[in-house]
Amino acid sequence: MRVLDFRSDTVTKPTAAMYDAMMAASLGDDVFGDDPTVNSLERKAAEMFGKQAAIFCPSGTMTNQIAIKVHTSPGDEVICDQLSHIYNYEGGGIAFNSGCSVKLLDGNRGRFTAADVVNAINPDDPHFPFSRLVSIENTCNKGGGAIWDINQIKEVSKISRESGLGIHLDGARLFNALVESGNSKQELGDQFDSISICLSKGLGCPVGSLLLGEEHFIRKARRIRKVFGGGMRQAGIIAAAGIYALDNHIERLKQDHNLAKDLSMLLNATSWVKHIVAPETNIVVIELEQPEKQKSIIEQLARKGVLTVAFGLGKIRFVTHLDINQNDLNLCAERFKEIK
Numbered sequence: 001m002r003v004l005d006f007r008s009d010t011v012t013k014p015t016a017a018m019y020d021a022m023m024a025a026s027l028g029d030d031v032f033g034d035d036p037t038v039n040s041l042e043r044k045a046a047e048m049f050g051k052q053a054a055i056f057c058p059s060g061t062m063t064n065q066i067a068i069k070v071h072t073s074p075g076d077e078v079i080c081d082q083l084s085h086i087y088n089y090e091g092g093g094i095a096f097n098s099g100c101s102v103k104l105l106d107g108n109r110g111r112f113t114a115a116d117v118v119n120a121i122n123p124d125d126p127h128f129p130f131s132r133l134v135s136i137e138n139t140c141n142k143g144g145g146a147i148w149d150i151n152q153i154k155e156v157s158k159i160s161r162e163s164g165l166g167i168h169l170d171g172a173r174l175f176n177a178l179v180e181s182g183n184s185k186q187e188l189g190d191q192f193d194s195i196s197i198c199l200s201k202g203l204g205c206p207v208g209s210l211l212l213g214e215e216h217f218i219r220k221a222r223r224i225r226k227v228f229g230g231g232m233r234q235a236g237i238i239a240a241a242g243i244y245a246l247d248n249h250i251e252r253l254k255q256d257h258n259l260a261k262d263l264s265m266l267l268n269a270t271s272w273v274k275h276i277v278a279p280e281t282n283i284v285v286i287e288l289e290q291p292e293k294q295k296s297i298i299e300q301l302a303r304k305g306v307l308t309v310a311f312g313l314g315k316i317r318f319v320t321h322l323d324i325n326q327n328d329l330n331l332c333a334e335r336f337k338e339i340k
């Protein structure tokens with residue numbers, strides 16, 4: 001039976017061409033700054049978004065957490081949406097690594113406004129934590145892959161900077177947003193002091209994320225990466241996959257988005273789905289007719305070879321990616337009929 005793994009876009013295996021690029025990579029010791037492939041990946045990514053420098057890390061959690069650590073001091077506060085990955089899914093890292101508190105905003109599928117930020121900034125009064133950093137997630141995972149409007153980003157960025165706050169972008173799925181919106185990478189890059197992008201999600205790499213920023217920011221990030229144990233040696237072997245993906249796997253994300261729309265229509269035709277969060281990119285979040293059957297439905301789907309994850313009370317997430325194709329949706333159509 002063909003297993004359709006919709007749990008995440010992180011489950012993809014390298015393509016044959018990506019493996020070839022990895023095998024051909026020139027290697028060195030990246031902790032000494034000697035790996036030519038890592039250096040070239042870092043330069044390429046930084047230039048794409050008009051930043052001076054970048055640092056290659058093992059995960060998006062690490063790039064986000066390093067950025068927060070560089071932006072803040074213990075006792076500061078980070079402003080972000082209540083759905084954000086940095087708050088929900090990074091093991092309490094904001095408190096653990098940086099000793100910061102969090103002010104949560106109630107945005108629209110993870111997207112908040114400049115006015116929300118203004119209201120969240122604490123007064124200069126010793127009772128309150130010092131508001132230091134605003135973090136945006138684009139696309140917003142828990143918001144069902146929602147894309148931020150560039151004008152809304154500009155407004156949030158402007159007010160954050162005018163208020164003396166840093167502004168970070170968790171762009172784990174930034175390329176999904178960019179292929180849909182057609183926004184300029186440089187224009188987007190200008191709005192942020194730091195940007196995290198993941199290579200191991202829709203771009204199909206086995207591992208790796210990048211943190212982008214100005215030279216002085218990335219110099220500090222390099223120290224924190226060492227402290228977090230994220231310095232890697234002959235990392236060019238995985239960086240080569242990243243270069244390959246940036247050259248070859250961005251435009252094809254559109255196919256994943258089309259599959260997500262088709263999948264949402266199939267789900268809409270079932271008796272067990274009550275509501276679907278309209279997919280904007282490669283993530284489909286459904287709400288079940290009977291929320292109490294969440295576990296049973298995930299298990300039934302898994303027995304039919306359709307893997308998914310629970311995504312909050314009565315909700316299930318499906319993610320499309322490089323290893324899912326149109327034929328797989330035909331299989332889904334058959335398998336969905338047998339779910340009760």
Ligand SMILES: Cc1ncc(COP(=O)(O)O)c(C=O)c1O
Nearest residue numbers: 059060061062085137141170172
């Ligand atoms: C929005 C977002 N940010 C950050 C991450 C963290 O990435 P990683 O799994 O590489 O730590 C994820 C992972 O799913 C994510 O969805």
